[in-house]
Amino acid sequence: MNLADSGAKGSGARVPTAGDAIASRVYVVLFADAVDFSKRTHRDELSASQAMHAAFGLIEREVDRCGGRILNRTGDGVVAAFESAVTGTRCAIEIQKRFEDIRREKSGESFEFRIGMSMGEIIEIDGNAFGDSINIAARIERLTPAGSVWMSSTLYEAVRSRSEFGFEYVGPFSLKNIAEPADVYRVYDGSAAVTLRPANRERLGEAAIAGREYPAPGKKPSIAVLPFQNQSGDGEHDFFADGVTEDIIRNLTRFRGLNVIARGSSFAFRGSALPLSELGMQIGARYIVRGSIRPAGSRVRVSVALDDTQLQHSVWSERYDKPLEDIFAIQDEITELAVAAMAVRVEAAERERLTALPPRSIDAYGLVLRGQAKTLEFTAQANGEALQLYRRALILAPDYARALAALSRAHSLNWRYGWGEDPRAGLDLATRYAMDAVAADPNDARGHGELGFVQLYRHEHSRSIASYERALLINPNDANIIAEYADVLTHSGRAGDALAHFDRAMRLNPLYPDQYLWDRAGALMLLRRFEEAIQQIHAMVNPAQGRRILAVCYAHLGQLEAAEREAALIRAEHPGFSVDEWARVIPEQTGEGMRLFVSGLRLAGL
Structure with missing residues (x-):
C-alpha cells in the first residue's frame, strides 16, 4: 500500500482552495497493511480478493467497535484514526488477535497484517486527511514484522503507564524525510510479557539511567554482534539466522579479554540503517560484527564482517560455503577468527572449548x-x-x-x-x-x-x-x-x-x-x-x-x-x-x- 506523503487519500495531492472545509486535531493513527497480497493475487486472484474483503470487514468492525473511523482503504491496506490513545492501541492488539485466531482455526486462510501506529495532528480538507502522523505510521508499518504492532515514541509516551499493555524497544530507525533516527516500540497484550525484553532508557530522563554514576568500563575492547540477515526469502529460516547470531555471542562471552554486548541490546538494532560511527555510539561497542546467511539446498553460505566503528573501516571479513550439518563448526570458526582479528590476548585455559553440545538434529x-x-x-x-x-x-x-x-x-x-x-x-x-x-x-x-x-x-x-x-x-x-x-x-x-x-x-x-x-x-x-x-x-x-x-x-x-x-x-x-x-x-x-x-x-x- 503506497500513500503519498501529502496525505492518506491516494497518490495525487490536490491543491487546497479558499472554499475548502478545513479541520485539524490530534489523533492516533493506525496503518494496517496486508503481507504478500501481490504474491497471493498472482497465485489465485479470486481467492485473494475474497480473503482481503473478509479481512477489511473484520478491521472495519473492530475500528467501529472501538469508536474509531476509517480514513482510507486502498488495495491492501487501511488507515484508521482514534481520539483515544488507549482505545486505539487496544484496537490494534485486538485486530491482530482476531487474525491469529482465524489463521489457527482455518489453517492460514486469512492474511497476516503489519500494523504501524503514531500520534499527531491530522488536517482534514473536504474529507481528505493529511499529516506527518499518517506518514510516520506508514513508514513504521513497513518495518513491522507480520502479526505485530509497532508504534512511534510519541504514542508510547501516551500509553506507557497502562498495565494492560507491554512495550519492547525495538530500536532507532531512520525514517524517510525525518531528520533524526526515530525510536520505535513494539506493543504487547499485557506488561508482564516484556519484563525480560530490551529497553531504551534515554527517553525516560536522567533518573532512568541507572548507570549514570557507575565507574567507567575498563579498557577491554567491546564488541556487538548484530542479528544475521536471512537472505533466503523464506521466513522459516529467521529463527535459524537468529540462532547462529546468539551462539556467536555466547561463544565470544567466554573470552575475558572482551566486553560483549548482550543479545537483547544487539537485537534491538536489527535492520538499523544508522552510520557505523553512530551505531557504535548507541550500542556502546567499538567493534561490530555483521553477517548474512543464505541456505541453498543442503548447503549454507555465511558471510561475516568485523568493523571498527571509530575508525570506520573493516577489520576482517570472510565467506563460508559449507554443508548445513557443519553449521556448529562454522560458528566456532567465526568466533576464533573474530578474536584473532582484534588481537585479543587470551590465555590457553580460557581458549578451552566450552561450546554447549549441539543437538543431534x-x-x-x-x-x-x-x-x-x-x-x-x-x-x-x-x-x-x-x-x-x-x-x-x-x-x-x-x-x-x-x-x-x-x-x-x-x-x-x-x-x-x-x-x-x-x-x-x-x-x-x-x-x-x-x-x-x-x-x-x-x-x-x-x-x-x-x-x-x-x-x-x-x-x-x-x-x-x-x-x-x-x-x-x-x-x-x-x-x-x-x-x-x-x-x-x-x-x-x-x-x-x-x-x-x-x-x-x-x-x-x-x-x-x-x-x-x-x-x-x-x-x-x-x-x-x-x-x-x-x-x-x-x-x-x-x-x-x-x-x-x-x-x-x-x-x-x-x-x-x-x-x-x-x-x-x-x-x-x-x-x-x-x-x-x-x-x-x-x-x-x-x-x-x-x-x-x-x-x-x-x-x-x-
Whole structure:
C-alpha cells in the first residue's frame, strides 16, 4: 500500500482552495497493511480478493467497535484514526488477535497484517486527511514484522503507564524525510510479557539511567554482534539466522579479554540503517560484527564482517560455503577468527572449548529457539506452548542441554505464578531438568544458572550462589547470569554486594530489560534506600510490573496515599492477591527482609 506523503487519500495531492472545509486535531493513527497480497493475487486472484474483503470487514468492525473511523482503504491496506490513545492501541492488539485466531482455526486462510501506529495532528480538507502522523505510521508499518504492532515514541509516551499493555524497544530507525533516527516500540497484550525484553532508557530522563554514576568500563575492547540477515526469502529460516547470531555471542562471552554486548541490546538494532560511527555510539561497542546467511539446498553460505566503528573501516571479513550439518563448526570458526582479528590476548585455559553440545538434529535447535521466544512472553498460555516445544526438541535430542535448561525455567515459572495444570509440582520438575542439563553438558553456563535459579526458590541460598558462581566461571560476561546472580545475593542478605553486579550487568547490556531494574529496586528497598528504589521502578519501560515494590517503599516513607493507590492497582490487576501467599513465594533468607516487605504491603492496605 503506497500513500503519498501529502496525505492518506491516494497518490495525487490536490491543491487546497479558499472554499475548502478545513479541520485539524490530534489523533492516533493506525496503518494496517496486508503481507504478500501481490504474491497471493498472482497465485489465485479470486481467492485473494475474497480473503482481503473478509479481512477489511473484520478491521472495519473492530475500528467501529472501538469508536474509531476509517480514513482510507486502498488495495491492501487501511488507515484508521482514534481520539483515544488507549482505545486505539487496544484496537490494534485486538485486530491482530482476531487474525491469529482465524489463521489457527482455518489453517492460514486469512492474511497476516503489519500494523504501524503514531500520534499527531491530522488536517482534514473536504474529507481528505493529511499529516506527518499518517506518514510516520506508514513508514513504521513497513518495518513491522507480520502479526505485530509497532508504534512511534510519541504514542508510547501516551500509553506507557497502562498495565494492560507491554512495550519492547525495538530500536532507532531512520525514517524517510525525518531528520533524526526515530525510536520505535513494539506493543504487547499485557506488561508482564516484556519484563525480560530490551529497553531504551534515554527517553525516560536522567533518573532512568541507572548507570549514570557507575565507574567507567575498563579498557577491554567491546564488541556487538548484530542479528544475521536471512537472505533466503523464506521466513522459516529467521529463527535459524537468529540462532547462529546468539551462539556467536555466547561463544565470544567466554573470552575475558572482551566486553560483549548482550543479545537483547544487539537485537534491538536489527535492520538499523544508522552510520557505523553512530551505531557504535548507541550500542556502546567499538567493534561490530555483521553477517548474512543464505541456505541453498543442503548447503549454507555465511558471510561475516568485523568493523571498527571509530575508525570506520573493516577489520576482517570472510565467506563460508559449507554443508548445513557443519553449521556448529562454522560458528566456532567465526568466533576464533573474530578474536584473532582484534588481537585479543587470551590465555590457553580460557581458549578451552566450552561450546554447549549441539543437538543431534537442527530441528531440535529450532524448536528450542521458538520455545525461548514464547517463554519471554511471560503468560500462562505462552509458557505452556514453550513447554510443548521443548519436549518436542528432547524427543529429537534427549540429551540436549539447552532444551533441558529451558524446560527447567518454564517449570520454574509455572510454580512461581501458579500456571499449568499442576503448578505445585513445577519446582520439583524444574530442579530435575536443571540437574539433567548440568549432567548433559557441565560446560554450559545456562544449565548451572538454571540450577541456581531453582535452588534460590527452594531456599538453598548457599547452593544457589555456588551454582551461579560456577556459571560465571564458564561464561563471565553473560549479562543475564550476572543480573540473576545479583538477585540471589539480594535475597541472601547481601543486597549491598548485589548492586555492583547489577551495575556490571547493565554496562554489558546497555539496553537492559526491565527485570534488571525491578530486581535492583528490590535490593535498594532492602537497604532502605526507598527513594532510589522508587526511581528505579519509574525508570522501567513497564513500571506497572513494580507496583509491589512501590507500595512497600511509599508505605515505609510515610506516603500512605501513594502506597494505597499502588495497592488499589495491585488488587485491580490481581483480584486474588494475598500477602501471605506472596510471602511464601519470595525466597528471602533473612527474617528482617521478609518483615520489611510484608509490613510495607500491609501498611499499604493489602
